[in-house]
Amino acid sequence: MSTNLQTETGPDVPAPAHALEVRGLVKHYPGVKALDGVDLVVHQHEVLGLAGENGAGKSTLLKALVGLVRPDGGEIWVRGEKVRLGSIGDAAAHGIGMVFQEQSLVPNLTAAENIVLGSEGPGVRRGVYRWNTMRRLAQEQLDKIGSHIDPLARTDSLTFADRQMVEIAKVLRIEERTSHPPVIILDEPTSVLESKEIETLFTQVRRLREFASVVFVSHRLDEVLDVCDRVAVLRGGRSVGEVSAAGAAPADLHRMMIGSTGADDHYHGAAADRSDEPGRPRLVVRGLTGKTFRDVDLDVHAGEIVGIVGVHGSGREDVCRALFGAEPTTAGEVVLDGERLDLSGTRAACAAGVGYVPAERKIEGMVGPMSVADNMTLTKQQSRCTGPLVRPRKQATLVDKWIERLSIRTPHRGTAIQRLSGGNQQKVVLARWLVAGDVRLLLLDHPTRGLDIGARSEVYRLMRELAAGGVATVLLADSLEEAIGMSDRIVVMSDGRATTEVAAPAGSKPTPLDLVKEMV
Amino acid sequence: TEEAAGGGSATAAGACDPADVTLVGQVRNESNPYEAAWLTGGDAFAEQVGLTQERLTYDGDSTRQQEQISQLLAGDTECLVMNILPNGDSDTPPIVEGAEAAGAYLVTQWNKPADLKVADYDSWLSHITYNGVESGKQIGDALAEAIGGSGGIVALQGILDTGAAKDRFAGLEESLAANPDVELLDDQTANFSRAEALEVTKTLLTKHGKDVKGIWAANDDMALGALEALQQAGRTDVAVVGIDAVPDALTAIEDGTMTATVSSDGPWQGGIGLAIGYCVATGELAVEDIAPDDRAWFAEQFLIEQDNVTDFVSPEVDESDFACDNLFSRSQGAMS
Amino acid sequence: MSAPVLTTPAADAVVPGRPTVGQRLTSFMPVIALVVLLAALAVADPGFLTQSSLTAVARTSAPLVVLAAGATLVVLCGGIDLSIAALCSLATVFFALWLPDLGGLTVVAVVAATGAIGALQGLAHVLLRIPSFIVTLGGMSIFAAIALVISDAGPIRVVDRDATNWITLYVGGVVPMSFLVALIVIGVLALVLRLTPVESWIRATGYSESAARLAGSPVDLVKVAAFTVSGACAGLAAVMLVSRNFSGSPTMADNLLLPAVAAIVVGGTAITGGHGSLWRSLAGALVVTLLRVGLPIVGVPSAYEQILYGAIIVAAVALTLDRSKVLIIK
Amino acid sequence: MTSPAEAGPEVVHARRPQHRRGVPLRDAGPPIALVVIFAVFAVLSPGFRTLSNVQNVLDAAAVLTVVTCGITFVLMMGSIDLSAPGIMGASAITVALLVANNRNDNDFGLLGVVVAVLLGAGLGCLSGLALVVLKVPSFMTTLGVSAVGLGLATLMFAGVQPNISDALLEGWAVERFLGLARLTWIALGCVVVGWLIQRYSRLGRYAFAIGGAEEVLALSGVRVAPYKVAVFTMAGAFYGLAGVLVTSQLGAGLVQAGRGYDFSSIAAAVVGGTLLIGGRGGILHSAVGVLLVTVLTNGLVQIGVSPYWQGGVQGLIVVAAVAAAVIPQRRRNQVTK
Ligand SMILES: Nc1ncnc2c1ncn2[C@@H]1O[C@H](COP(=O)(O)OP(=O)(O)OP(=O)(O)O)[C@@H](O)[C@H]1O
Ligand SMILES: Nc1ncnc2c1ncn2[C@@H]1O[C@H](COP(=O)(O)OP(=O)(O)OP(=O)(O)O)[C@@H](O)[C@H]1O
Ligand SMILES: [Mg+2]
Numbered sequence A: 001m002s003t004n005l006q007t008e009t010g011p012d013v014p015a016p017a018h019a020l021e022v023r024g025l026v027k028h029y030p031g032v033k034a035l036d037g038v039d040l041v042v043h044q045h046e047v048l049g050l051a052g053e054n055g056a057g058k059s060t061l062l063k064a065l066v067g068l069v070r071p072d073g074g075e076i077w078v079r080g081e082k083v084r085l086g087s088i089g090d091a092a093a094h095g096i097g098m099v100f101q102e103q104s105l106v107p108n109l110t111a112a113e114n115i116v117l118g119s120e121g122p123g124v125r126r127g128v129y130r131w132n133t134m135r136r137l138a139q140e141q142l143d144k145i146g147s148h149i150d151p152l153a154r155t156d157s158l159t160f161a162d163r164q165m166v167e168i169a170k171v172l173r174i175e176e177r178t179s180h181p182p183v184i185i186l187d188e189p190t191s192v193l194e195s196k197e198i199e200t201l202f203t204q205v206r207r208l209r210e211f212a213s214v215v216f217v218s219h220r221l222d223e224v225l226d227v228c229d230r231v232a233v234l235r236g237g238r239s240v241g242e243v244s245a246a247g248a249a250p251a252d253l254h255r256m257m258i259g260s261t262g263a264d265d266h267y268h269g270a271a272a273d274r275s276d277e278p279g280r281p282r283l284v285v286r287g288l289t290g291k292t293f294r295d296v297d298l299d300v301h302a303g304e305i306v307g308i309v310g311v312h313g314s315g316r317e318d319v320c321r322a323l324f325g326a327e328p329t330t331a332g333e334v335v336l337d338g339e340r341l342d343l344s345g346t347r348a349a350c351a352a353g354v355g356y357v358p359a360e361r362k363i364e365g366m367v368g369p370m371s372v373a374d375n376m377t378l379t380k381q382q383s384r385c386t387g388p389l390v391r392p393r394k395q396a397t398l399v400d401k402w403i404e405r406l407s408i409r410t411p412h413r414g415t416a417i418q419r420l421s422g423g424n425q426q427k428v429v430l431a432r433w434l435v436a437g438d439v440r441l442l443l444l445d446h447p448t449r450g451l452d453i454g455a456r457s458e459v460y461r462l463m464r465e466l467a468a469g470g471v472a473t474v475l476l477a478d479s480l481e482e483a484i485g486m487s488d489r490i491v492v493m494s495d496g497r498a499t500t501e502v503a504a505p506a507g508s509k510p511t512p513l514d515l516v517k518e519m520v
Numbered sequence B: 001t002e003e004a005a006g007g008g009s010a011t012a013a014g015a016c017d018p019a020d021v022t023l024v025g026q027v028r029n030e031s032n033p034y035e036a037a038w039l040t041g042g043d044a045f046a047e048q049v050g051l052t053q054e055r056l057t058y059d060g061d062s063t064r065q066q067e068q069i070s071q072l073l074a075g076d077t078e079c080l081v082m083n084i085l086p087n088g089d090s091d092t093p094p095i096v097e098g099a100e101a102a103g104a105y106l107v108t109q110w111n112k113p114a115d116l117k118v119a120d121y122d123s124w125l126s127h128i129t130y131n132g133v134e135s136g137k138q139i140g141d142a143l144a145e146a147i148g149g150s151g152g153i154v155a156l157q158g159i160l161d162t163g164a165a166k167d168r169f170a171g172l173e174e175s176l177a178a179n180p181d182v183e184l185l186d187d188q189t190a191n192f193s194r195a196e197a198l199e200v201t202k203t204l205l206t207k208h209g210k211d212v213k214g215i216w217a218a219n220d221d222m223a224l225g226a227l228e229a230l231q232q233a234g235r236t237d238v239a240v241v242g243i244d245a246v247p248d249a250l251t252a253i254e255d256g257t258m259t260a261t262v263s264s265d266g267p268w269q270g271g272i273g274l275a276i277g278y279c280v281a282t283g284e285l286a287v288e289d290i291a292p293d294d295r296a297w298f299a300e301q302f303l304i305e306q307d308n309v310t311d312f313v314s315p316e317v318d319e320s321d322f323a324c325d326n327l328f329s330r331s332q333g334a335m336s
Numbered sequence C: 001m002s003a004p005v006l007t008t009p010a011a012d013a014v015v016p017g018r019p020t021v022g023q024r025l026t027s028f029m030p031v032i033a034l035v036v037l038l039a040a041l042a043v044a045d046p047g048f049l050t051q052s053s054l055t056a057v058a059r060t061s062a063p064l065v066v067l068a069a070g071a072t073l074v075v076l077c078g079g080i081d082l083s084i085a086a087l088c089s090l091a092t093v094f095f096a097l098w099l100p101d102l103g104g105l106t107v108v109a110v111v112a113a114t115g116a117i118g119a120l121q122g123l124a125h126v127l128l129r130i131p132s133f134i135v136t137l138g139g140m141s142i143f144a145a146i147a148l149v150i151s152d153a154g155p156i157r158v159v160d161r162d163a164t165n166w167i168t169l170y171v172g173g174v175v176p177m178s179f180l181v182a183l184i185v186i187g188v189l190a191l192v193l194r195l196t197p198v199e200s201w202i203r204a205t206g207y208s209e210s211a212a213r214l215a216g217s218p219v220d221l222v223k224v225a226a227f228t229v230s231g232a233c234a235g236l237a238a239v240m241l242v243s244r245n246f247s248g249s250p251t252m253a254d255n256l257l258l259p260a261v262a263a264i265v266v267g268g269t270a271i272t273g274g275h276g277s278l279w280r281s282l283a284g285a286l287v288v289t290l291l292r293v294g295l296p297i298v299g300v301p302s303a304y305e306q307i308l309y310g311a312i313i314v315a316a317v318a319l320t321l322d323r324s325k326v327l328i329i330k
Numbered sequence D: 001m002t003s004p005a006e007a008g009p010e011v012v013h014a015r016r017p018q019h020r021r022g023v024p025l026r027d028a029g030p031p032i033a034l035v036v037i038f039a040v041f042a043v044l045s046p047g048f049r050t051l052s053n054v055q056n057v058l059d060a061a062a063v064l065t066v067v068t069c070g071i072t073f074v075l076m077m078g079s080i081d082l083s084a085p086g087i088m089g090a091s092a093i094t095v096a097l098l099v100a101n102n103r104n105d106n107d108f109g110l111l112g113v114v115v116a117v118l119l120g121a122g123l124g125c126l127s128g129l130a131l132v133v134l135k136v137p138s139f140m141t142t143l144g145v146s147a148v149g150l151g152l153a154t155l156m157f158a159g160v161q162p163n164i165s166d167a168l169l170e171g172w173a174v175e176r177f178l179g180l181a182r183l184t185w186i187a188l189g190c191v192v193v194g195w196l197i198q199r200y201s202r203l204g205r206y207a208f209a210i211g212g213a214e215e216v217l218a219l220s221g222v223r224v225a226p227y228k229v230a231v232f233t234m235a236g237a238f239y240g241l242a243g244v245l246v247t248s249q250l251g252a253g254l255v256q257a258g259r260g261y262d263f264s265s266i267a268a269a270v271v272g273g274t275l276l277i278g279g280r281g282g283i284l285h286s287a288v289g290v291l292l293v294t295v296l297t298n299g300l301v302q303i304g305v306s307p308y309w310q311g312g313v314q315g316l317i318v319v320a321a322v323a324a325a326v327i328p329q330r331r332r333n334q335v336t337k
C-alpha cells in the first residue's frame, strides 16, 4: 500500500501513533474471502473515508474493528498497541464505537435507553434504573447533535431519520466512556437520511474531528470526498490504495473501486434515446385515497419512468404500496392497460403484472435464510415450474443467467441471501420481478439505497432497459438528483396530495431547486 | 421354590418355573398415597415369592398406558403376570385383548365396561373391584345421619368417564332416595383431584352459602380438598365424607373433622392381582378351577367412622391372603 | 496531492459453496439421536432390541408421527397448533358415533371433518389476525367441550371393528399398517412440498411473513392450508387410536399435545418457523415414543424416568438443532 | 417508559411515526373486556355480584397471579416457559417436608419457604442455562426441567403425603386481612414487585429489550445470556412461591400442585396483552389477564353453565376478546404468527 501519505487537511502536529492500524487482516466465510489481507491506517483527528463496491468487505472490516467479527488472521493496533478485540465491549474500552449499516436500535425501548444501552453509567445504580438521570444523559447526547427528539419517546414511534440520529447520539457516548480520543465508525449512515439531516450529520463529523478519529463509509462518493480528509479503497477484500480527498474526483475513486478505467455511466448522461409515445397511458390512477394520501391522480405511460418526490411523510411510499395492494385504499380507481386493477392484495397485483421493490429490504424485501435462487423465483413461480411442479434445472439456468446479467456477487445460487452484501441483495430482489418477463408496472421504492456506484449504474441501466422494453416505472428515488436524472416526468407530493407535475425530458432537466420549491 | 430354570422350550400354560415369572404392577402414578401403597403391596408379594415387581406408571394418561402395555407385550410374555389399574373403563378392552393375544396373565382392578365378560377370556384371570354403588350409598347414609337426616348437600364427582365415579354417584342417588329430606344442591366434578376440589368447593360454598350442610366426595382426596376449603371459609358446620381410606382421611376422621370413608385396601390390591396371576402361571391354580363368581368380584369393604377408625390406621398385609388356596377370601360375591 | 494508487486487481473471491461434512452431519442429527437412544436402551435391556419390540414401537408411534407431521407444517409457517390433541380426541368421538351409520366411509368422513375444522381455525387466524397460539388454544377448549357433550362425557365403544381392521394389520408380518400409513402421510406431504412451489411459500412465510407477502406469495392461503392439513392429520391419528383402543373417548388423545410438539422440536425444526422438515419430525416422534415407552419398560423407576426424560429430551434438541439456520434461540 | 405498542419483532419498522405516550386504545382492550364481562355476569347472576364472591374470585386468582408474574418476564423476552408444573410440584413437596409436617420432625417455618423458593429459582436457572449454554429453545428446556421437577417431587414424596401443620403456612390460606386471604395479599405483593422490576430494574428493562431486538443488545455490547438466565431464575422463584401457596391452600404437599398452570398462566398473560413474540405487555397486563380468566371461570359456574360447556365457552370468549382487541389495529401487511 502507499506510504506517500498526505495530510494537508489534517492537523499539523503529527500524532505519536496512529489512532488505529490494521495489518493484513483476513476473514473467510464459507465460499467467500471477505477480507484478504487488508491494511489500513487511521490517523488521530482525521476523517477517513472507506470506499469500495458492494461486497468489497467494508462492513466486515469495520465489524472486525469493534470485535463483532473475529478475524482469521492479521493484526489490529490501537494507538501503537496491538490489541485483541473479542467483543464490542473490548472495542468500547479502547475507544472504538460504531454506527451499523443496518439500523440497530431496540424498537420497544425509549430513545434514552437506546442511547445509553450497554453503558448506562450513573443511569443505572445497582441494577436499578434512575429514569431522570438516564433522560438527562440521553438529552446531553441528543443536544450534541442538535436533535429535538423526546428522549422518552419509544424508538419505534420515531421516523427513520430520527432513529439514525439516535444511533449517532448513542455512538457519541464513547466520548464519555474513554479517556483516549475515540475512533468512531459510521457505516453508511447517510443512506436513509434526507439532505438536511445529512448536513447535520456532517457538522457532527467535522466537530468530532477536533477530538476523535472518524471512519466514514458511503456509496455517495461526492459525499465521501466532501466530508473526509482521506479515502481508502477496498476491492475484493484487499486494500487497493488511497487518495487524499482534497483533490480527488468521484471518478478517480470509482476507478480504483472497480479496478479498471471503465466508463462511469452515471445516470445524468443517458436518458436520451427513449421514444416518447403518446397515446393512452398504461397506468391511470384517479382520486386514489388512503389513510395518508388523498385524491392522488397519476398517469404512467408504457416505457416511461415517473419519479415521485416529496419530503418525508408526504405519503408517496403509501401510494406505491396501495398500488401494489399492500395498503388499504378508501376511494379511487386504478386502471392498468385498460383494465381495472384489483387492489385487494399483493397477489392480485403480482398477477396483473405489477412489481414492487420495498425500501426496507431486510424486512420486507428478502427472505434472509432462503437461497438467492429461491428469493429470485419467489414471486414468479411459473418461471421455474412446469405446471405445478418445480423444475430445479430450469430454475438453476434461469437464476444463473440473472446472476450473471446483473453481476450479482454470490458464491453460489444456493447461498442464503442474508450472506450477501446489501447491494447484491438488492439486485436479487430486483431480479425477482424480471425473471418472468411479464412485469408491466414496476414500483421502485429507493431501489438504489445502499448500492455502490457501479451497482447503481447497473440498476439505472436496467431500469432504462426495462423502460425501453415498455415497462412503466414509478420511482421513489434515493435523492433528488437521482429522481431528476432517471425520470421522464416528476410528480411532486406534499401532505398526501400530488401537487405538481414537472416534465424532465433528457436535455431539459429541472434543477433540484425547482423541485424543492414545490415540495414544501 | 428356587430351582434353576429349565430349558428354553415353550412352557405350557400354567407350567412356568416360579423363578421365570415376571411380575408387573401398573398404576397411574407413584405420586399419590393410594397408588404408591398399591405398588408397595405388590413389592411385598413379590418379595414373598422371591421375585421383584416391575413397577409401571402412566401418569393418568390413557394413551401412554396402552403404549406401555403393547410394548410390554411385545417382549417376552411367556410367564408374564400383570396386575393392572386401567385408567378408565374404555382402556380395559385393548389391554385384555392384547394380553389374550400374547398369552400373558392379567388381573385388572376397578375399571371394566359392564358388558365385557372375564369368563370369555383365558388369560384374563380376574377382575377385582369394590362395589362402588355400595360405598357411595354407605357414605351417603353416613352423611345423611351426620347432618341429622335433613338439609342440603353438594357432591364432588370423580373423573366422569370412569365406572368408579358413576357407580359411586349411583350409590349416592340410592342413599338420597332413602333419605328424602336430604337435598342435593349441586354436583360438580373435581376429577378426583384435591386441588380442583378446593376451588370447586369454594365456589359452591359462596353459591349456596349456609344451605350446605354436607359434602359428599367420590374419593378421599377430593374430600380433603373440600376440608381445606371449609377451613378457609371458616365453616365447621359441614360434614364431609369420602371413599378410599387414605391415611390423611383416617387422621381427619380420628380428629373429627371428617365424618366417614370407605376402606379400599391398596396394599392388598397391589398384592392380590399378582398373587392370582402367579398361582396360575406356576400351575398351582388352574384357570378352569377359578369359580365363575371369582372371575369378576367385589372385594370386602368397610365403612370407617370415628368409632372404628383405629382399626384401619395401619393396614397390615397378611401373607396368608396371598396363598394360592386363599386368594378369594375377601370376596363379597360376583359383580352383578 | 496524491494520485490514486492502483494495486493489482483483487482475486476473484467467489467460489461455489458446497455443504461441508459438518453441515451434512447436522442434517442427519435427528437420525443419529434416534440411533444413540436406541443403542442406549438396548444396553440397558438387551431384550429391547428384538423385532417384536421394535414393531411395537413403530405401531405405538404412528398416531404421534401423524399428529406431529401435520403440526410441523403449521410450525414451518411460523405458527403453532395447540388444538391437534383435542381435535384428535374429538375425532375419536366422531368416529365412534358415525361408524354405525357410515361404515367404511367413516375414516374419510372423520378426516374431512377435522380437515374442515382445521381450515376454520386457519381462516380465523388469517382473517381476524389473531395469533395462532390463541386461536388454537381457544380451539383446544372448544373441541374438548364439544367432545364431552356429544359423547355424554364417556367413552363410546366401537363394536364393529371391520372399518378399522385394516389399520391393525401388519405388512409382511412385521411393519404395522398404521406406521406405514404414517410414513405414507409423511412421504406424500414431503413430496408435495419438494416438487411444488409450496415449500418455498411455506418457508418464506415462516422466515419472513411480510417479505413473503410483498413478494406475492399466497401467505394466507398457505397458512389456511397448513391448518387444514394439520386438522386432517389429527383426524387420521384419531382413526389409528380408535383402531387401537376399540373405543372413542372425549379425552383420549389430550395428553399427546406436548409429545407432538416435542417431537417437532426434537427433530430440529425451529419453533419460530421456516427451518425444518417433515422427516425430522418423524425422527423426533420416534425419539419421543422411545422415551415414553422405552424408559419404563427397560426398568427405570418412575421418578428417575421423569428426570431422565427431561434431561434426554433437552440433550436431543441440543444435538439436532441446526444453529446455523436459526440465529436467535428464544 | 411509554406504553408498549407495535406488534412485530422487527428492528426497523418505519411506519406510523407518531409519538405515543400514555395508554393507547389497544392496551385498553383487556381492561375493557374485564369490565364488560364482569358487568355481564353481575347482571346475570345475583350470586356473582355478592361481596363474598368477589373476595372468592380474588382469592382464587392468587396462585395463578404469582405464576403469571413469573411467566410474564419470560414471555416478554419472546421465550416460553412450560416448567411451572414441575417447579411448583417440587417446591410444594419441599416446603411441606421442611415446615412442621407429619412425615418428619422438621420445623423450619419461614426458612422452609425460602428454601422452596430457592429450589424453584434453581430449577428455573437450569432452564435458562440450558437455553444459553446448549442453545436449546426454551420450549424444550423448560419442558425438560418440568419433567425433572416432577421427578424430584416424586422422589421426595416417596409414597406418603406430607401434611403440614405449620401455623404460619396454614394461616396464609385461612387468615384474612381486609376481607382477603393473606395469600391474596402475597399475590398482590408479587404484582407490585414484578411491576417495580419491570419498570425500574435493568433486568426487567433488558428482558423487555430482549423481546424487542435481542441481536441489537449484543451490538450494544450487552451480554444477553446472564439476563436470560436471570429471568428464568426469577420466573422459577415465582413458581416456587406459587408451589408454596398451593401447599398452604391444600394443607399438604402435592406432586401435582402445579398441574395445568403452564397453559393457564400463558393464556392469562396473552389475554392480558403480553404477546408471545416478546417485547410487549407486562405485569399489569398479565394481572388483568388473570382476573379476566378467573372471573370467567367463576362466573360460568355461578350462572350455572354446564360443566361440560364451561371450557368451551371460556375458549370462545378468550378468542373473541382477543379478536375484538386486534381488529382496530389490523393492517394489510401485518405479521401475525
Ligand atoms: N456472515 C457472513 N457469512 C458469509 N458471508 C459473509 C458474511 N458477512 C459478509 N459476507 C460476505 O463477505 C463479503 C463482504 O461483505 P461486506 O458486508 O463486508 O461488504 P460491504 O463492502 O460492506 O458491502 P456493502 O457496500 O454492500 O455494504 C461479501 O461477499 C459478503 O457476501
Ligand atoms: N396523517 C398521518 N398520520 C399518520 N402518519 C402519517 C400521516 N401522514 C404521514 N404519515 C406517515 O408518513 C409516512 C408516509 O410518508 P412516506 O413514508 O410515504 O413518505 P416518503 O416521502 O416516502 O418519505 P421518505 O422520503 O422518507 O421515504 C408514513 O409512514 C406515515 O406513517
Ligand atoms: Mg456494508
Ligand SMILES: [Mg+2]
Pocket: A317, A359, A476
Ligand atoms: Mg419513503
